[in-house]
Amino acid sequence: MKVCEAVIDDIKQIARDTMQVNLKVEANVLQTIKPGQFVHIQVNNGTEHMLRRPISVANIDQERQLLTIVFKVFGQGTAKLAVYQAGQSINLLIPCGQGYPIEELQIKKALLIGGGIGVPPLYYLARQLAKKNIEVISLLGFQTKADVFYQQNFEAIGQCFVTTIDGSYGYKGVVTDVIKQENLLFDYYFSCGPTAMLRAVQAELTNYPGYISLEERMGCGIGACYACVVPSKDQATYKKICQDGPVFQANEVSI
Amino acid sequence: MSDLTVQLPGLDLKNPIMPASGCFSFGREYSKFYCLSQLGAIMIKAATADKRLGNATPRVAETHAGMLNAIGLQNPGVEAIIDHELPFLQTFDVPVIANVAGSTIEEYESVARALKRTEAISAIELNISCPNVKEGGVQFGTRPELAAEVTQRVKAASNVPVYVKLSPNVTDIVEIAQAVEQAGADGLTMINTLTGMKIDLKKRQPLLANQVGGLSGPAIKPVAIRMIYQVYQAVTIPIIGMGGITSTDDVIEFLLAGASAVAIGTANFKNPMICSEIIEQLPHALKKYHFASVKDAIGKGHGHG
Numbered sequence: 001m002k003v004c005e006a007v008i009d010d011i012k013q014i015a016r017d018t019m020q021v022n023l024k025v026e027a028n029v030l031q032t033i034k035p036g037q038f039v040h041i042q043v044n045n046g047t048e049h050m051l052r053r054p055i056s057v058a059n060i061d062q063e064r065q066l067l068t069i070v071f072k073v074f075g076q077g078t079a080k081l082a083v084y085q086a087g088q089s090i091n092l093l094i095p096c097g098q099g100y101p102i103e104e105l106q107i108k109k110a111l112l113i114g115g116g117i118g119v120p121p122l123y124y125l126a127r128q129l130a131k132k133n134i135e136v137i138s139l140l141g142f143q144t145k146a147d148v149f150y151q152q153n154f155e156a157i158g159q160c161f162v163t164t165i166d167g168s169y170g171y172k173g174v175v176t177d178v179i180k181q182e183n184l185l186f187d188y189y190f191s192c193g194p195t196a197m198l199r200a201v202q203a204e205l206t207n208y209p210g211y212i213s214l215e216e217r218m219g220c221g222i223g224a225c226y227a228c229v230v231p232s233k234d235q236a237t238y239k240k241i242c243q244d245g246p247v248f249q250a251n252e253v254s255i
Numbered sequence: 256m257s258d259l260t261v262q263l264p265g266l267d268l269k270n271p272i273m274p275a276s277g278c279f280s281f282g283r284e285y286s287k288f289y290c291l292s293q294l295g296a297i298m299i300k301a302a303t304a305d306k307r308l309g310n311a312t313p314r315v316a317e318t319h320a321g322m323l324n325a326i327g328l329q330n331p332g333v334e335a336i337i338d339h340e341l342p343f344l345q346t347f348d349v350p351v352i353a354n355v356a357g358s359t360i361e362e363y364e365s366v367a368r369a370l371k372r373t374e375a376i377s378a379i380e381l382n383i384s385c386p387n388v389k390e391g392g393v394q395f396g397t398r399p400e401l402a403a404e405v406t407q408r409v410k411a412a413s414n415v416p417v418y419v420k421l422s423p424n425v426t427d428i429v430e431i432a433q434a435v436e437q438a439g440a441d442g443l444t445m446i447n448t449l450t451g452m453k454i455d456l457k458k459r460q461p462l463l464a465n466q467v468g469g470l471s472g473p474a475i476k477p478v479a480i481r482m483i484y485q486v487y488q489a490v491t492i493p494i495i496g497m498g499g500i501t502s503t504d505d506v507i508e509f510l511l512a513g514a515s516a517v518a519i520g521t522a523n524f525k526n527p528m529i530c531s532e533i534i535e536q537l538p539h540a541l542k543k544y545h546f547a548s549v550k551d552a553i554g555k556g557h558g559h560g
Contacts, residue, residue, distance in 0.1 A: 042525060048319060050317065093527065218315070219322070222287075226300075226329045227313075228314070229309070230312075
């Protein structure tokens with residue numbers, strides 16, 4: 001992990017309140033990043049914003065030395081990040097946390113389940129899985145049509161289902177409705193999204209091994225401040241989301 | 256090169272900069288960014304007698320020029336800290352200040368007593384001001400007679416100098432400072448966080464799970480400066496100052512107010528290199544304000560040249 005200044009190559013809106021930023025990052029740093037890891041971003045200089053914002057890695061382009069992040073404008077900090085322009089630089093802690101341990105797993109067919117702003121880290125994961133010739137099925141859930149992004153990206157890799165809660169696009173309902181309706185065959189699942197969705201996914205897929213990625217308000221982002229914790233399954237201890245996670249085995253934590 | 260050294264009870268500081276308790280864990284994470292031997296000292300995360308899990312999340316919220324936290328003293332317990340955390344810090348050339356917390360005077364005593372078996376600490380920071388736990392801690396910091404009693408008992412139970420960490424959540428901080436000085440405190444650290452709250456507009460409820468949290472960061476710096484300034488005039492024991500420091504100018508301001516050394520907390524989250532950078536820039540800042548040394552600047556904001 002290191003502190004680095006990254007110049008914005010381009011920044012654009014890709015869905016409602018949803019920004020995609022490509023950042024120029026040194027190749028040797030990019031090489032170390034695993035899918036599921038995040039960068040911890042300074043909002044700006046000065047003292048108004050004292051906390052960084054944790055944002056998942058959505059993609060890496062080694063050749064062009066680009067790191068892609070996607071974030072949703074949620075509060076004052078992300079609103080300021082959204083108005084940055086190409087050519088400006090952002091201060092990053094990179095890379096943070098533990099990613100999806102795909103190198104250690106024997107996977108034939110993976111089910112990726114993303115909800116809202118939980119979708120981006122699954123894209124880099126999907127690409128890395130495809131590179132290893134693992135078949136990928138993606139299941140992306142959004143609130144409404146205006147929120148949908150990255151469908152074509154995932155379709156280029158494998159079968160992709162999109163759901164919206166209001167039915168304005170794709171399946172009407174939530175991701176677990178698709179799991180129930182479609183007879184999906186897979187041996188591992190990987191999920192990232194709101195806690196309510198992760199709980200439903202955990203409950204629906206108890207018989208499958210899986211990994212989930214959690215989010216929480218963070219302080220330091222490196223494991224020193226104990227702000228972002230989640231109880232272990234037995235409730236006897238806490239895991240640090242920024243350092244032990246954000247990716248956990250589905251049965252490792254109590255959400 | 257200006258002289259950055261400061262000598263305080265139990266602490267031979269090569270410079271006056273140290274990370275504040277609770278913001279630096281036990282040093283491992285920040286040791287990946289710079290060598291901890293650069294630091295004047297390290298104030299480690301609070302220790303209680305037994306392991307504590309702390310509060311539910313969310314535990315932090317950003318506020319203008321600051322943040323609220325309600326971690327709730329999560330720590331593995333003093334014995335685990337001695338066995339598993341302090342040996343790592345002993346590999347660096349840096350004095351360690353152990354933050355001692357508790358719910359009862361007996362717990363404070365037992366933590367202080369437990370720390371006797373390690374050579375790894377140079378001083379104790381007696382935490383009578385954590386606003387984030389329901390029982391204990393903060394009531395000892397808001398009542399002079401209780402503050403004095405816990406200070407006296409911990410002094411008697413420990414074999415290193417005791418610095419008492421004062422709460423700003425009081426009507427008269429001078430009264431508390433004098434009470435703990437009389438009870439035998441070797442120094443003061445101030446200030447702890449100010450109790451605050453943030454309400455989530457969409458959910459219509461306090462954002463932190465603990466409802467209230469401790470406000471830290473640049474937003475509280477003027478409060479810290481004012482309190483240190485007042486206490487400096489009323490006690491003879493040294494003060495380690497903290498509260499919103501982000502720059503060398505801030506460090507000089509704390510020294511002028513009467514702090515002999517300073518701790519940096521929240522700013523570590525924005526810039527993990529902050530302590531190292533401030534140490535590097537401090538000689539230049541001292542020169543800029545015409546001080547030959549750190550010692551030369553201490554208390555010089557009181558109108559005596």
